[in-house]
Amino acid sequence: MSKKSKPRIYDKAGKQVTVADKSWYTFQASGEAEQRSIEIFVYGEIGAWGVTANQFLRDLRAMDDGVSPVIAAFNSIGGELFDGLAIHNALSRLGERCIGRIDALAASAAGVAVCGAHRVVIAANAMLMIHNPWTYAAGDADDLRKVADALDQSLEAIIAAYKSKAPDIDEAELRRMVDAETWLTANEAVALGLADEVGDGIKVKACLGQGSVLQRFQHAPSELLAQLDEEPEIEPPELVDPPEPAPVLDAAKLALMVTQGCAAAGISNLVDPILASTKLESEAIIQAALTKAKALHGLCVAARLPELTGEFITAGLDEAAVRARLFDKLVSSGGGFEINNSLPLESDPVPKVQAKQTDPQSIWASRQAAQNGNSKGAKA
Known part of the structure; x- marks a missing residue:
């Protein structure tokens, strides 16, 4: 069965009019x-x-x-x-x-x-x-009348x-x-x-x-x-100019850009993950990857887990996701501190001094010592 083509409707200026499917x-x-x-x-x-x-x-x-x-x-x-x-x-x-x-x-x-x-x-x-x-x-005769x-x-x-x-x-x-x-x-x-x-x-x-x-x-x-x-009239496809060929990229030049960028940022250990994630597609992509790698490296260093940076880059994680991963790892390991790589502002309040955590064993020892002393005094 041949497929019926939908009529095209044009206004007086020759512009095609967008019409509803049901009633045109x-x-x-x-x-x-x-x-x-x-x-x-x-x-x-x-x-x-x-x-x-x-x-x-x-x-x-x-x-x-x-x-x-x-x-x-x-x-x-x-x-x-x-x-x-x-x-x-x-x-x-x-x-x-x-x-x-x-x-x-x-x-x-x-x-x-x-x-x-x-x-x-x-x-x-x-x-x-x-x-x-x-x-x-x-209906009946009256209805039809x-x-x-x-x-x-x-x-x-x-x-x-x-x-x-x-x-x-x-x-x-x-x-x-x-x-x-x-x-x-x-x-x-x-x-x-x-x-x-x-x-x-x-x-x-x-x-x-x-x-x-x-x-x-x-x-x-x-x-x-x-x-x-009648068979539907199938309009020939519009002739369009072929797209201009994409410029040929110099892979060696882009790879050198990754190596030099990593060396300058002190993250030479991340050259391979960055090469794999960018696929050397363009200078803009590589520059964005270097900027992101620096930020992720800073987070991992602050968490004392710099060895995870390459893994996070390969996984394509952004800063928010990396923060969450690092927080989970630190909490589960008992490290227990919040990750924050932002610099403090002058207007930030002075951090409050945390109260010392209670030690049940020392409290028990102090009470025992006090009771022994009282007992000795009573005997004297």
């Missing part, structure tokens, strides 16, 4: 403050399975400044009617600064939504589809939405086309008044990966259905 829907603002514009990409199903009206209105409210032009671009097979009506009304409230754009397909609820824009531009190879509302139903009444009322909402965009359209003809599920080309949409301008054609997958939904329509154009069987 996004808002973005571009340009400077005085030339700012807001672009909305509704590339997916409208409703709970894609772009909900609640999400659309929340995002629009967050980005709209009340003055910037708004472009709403659609490529959608439709979805839930009332979400489409809510988006239609939101675009209508923006007034003359709102442009609706049909990039490939505005079907069903998407067609209702885009007609809320003050001006609609439809790509030369795009389509607008209008049809009756439909739904699933279950109620559903039928609701569908009739929904149809009136659809007709009102289209007539708000094309007030001069013949209503009887509009109802006939809606009832017949009519797929309008760009020129036909403009002729009816449902679009204002034919724009440049762009290549965008019309089914948006939702071909099963597209197939439920009765009169979907064969050109659109044929796209369901």
Whole structure:
């Protein structure tokens, strides 16, 4: 099975737009403050399975400044009617600064939504589809009659939405086309008044990966259905300049740097551990290793365990870890003093004199001597 490639969406400046995986829907603002514009990409199903009206209105409210032009671009097979009506009304409230754009397909609820824009531009190879509302139903005869009444009322909402965009359209003809599920080309949409301008054609997958939904329509154009069987277009990898070759390092020079650095710091016994840990990768790495080795050596000397320095360097331990290791070793051995290699400050308080530890044996001996003396005095 061939892997389907995800469509790429670009704004008018040619910059790729980051879109959501589920519905390929996004808002973005571009340009400077005085030339700012807001672009909305509704590339997916409208409703709970894609772009909900609640999400659309929340995002629009967050980005709209009340003055910037708004472009709403659609490529959608439709979805839930009332979400489409809510988006239609939101675009209508923006007034003359709102442009609706049909990039490939505005079907069903998407067609209702885009007609809320003050001006609609439809790509030369795009389509607008209008049809009756439909739904699933279950229940007894009374239940089904109620559903039928609701569908009739929904149809009136659809007709009102289209007539708000094309007030001069013949209503009887509009109802006939809606009832017949009519797929309008760009020129036909403009002729009816449902679009204002034919724009440049762009290549965008019309089914948006939702071909099963597209197939439920009765009169979907064969050109659109044929796209369901097309092999995905795999874009060739971008050609990039090969990286510049890394400079050739002089291993002998770097090894000499380690030897001389250790000799200068009085840690010549650590040459081998430093060579092994740095792998002579670069001068910067070696210099950092020498600085670290000096610090670790100082800690180990303070703990009277200098022989452990090489082991700690090989293990890659930092100063904090070495302090902890040394403390554990000293406590377990009974040495019992804290390691601190920092120099005392003038403001540091004078160390308190520790009280002498008690010696039970000497106390017992003193008491025995005192008792013997008292006994002798009593006898005298």
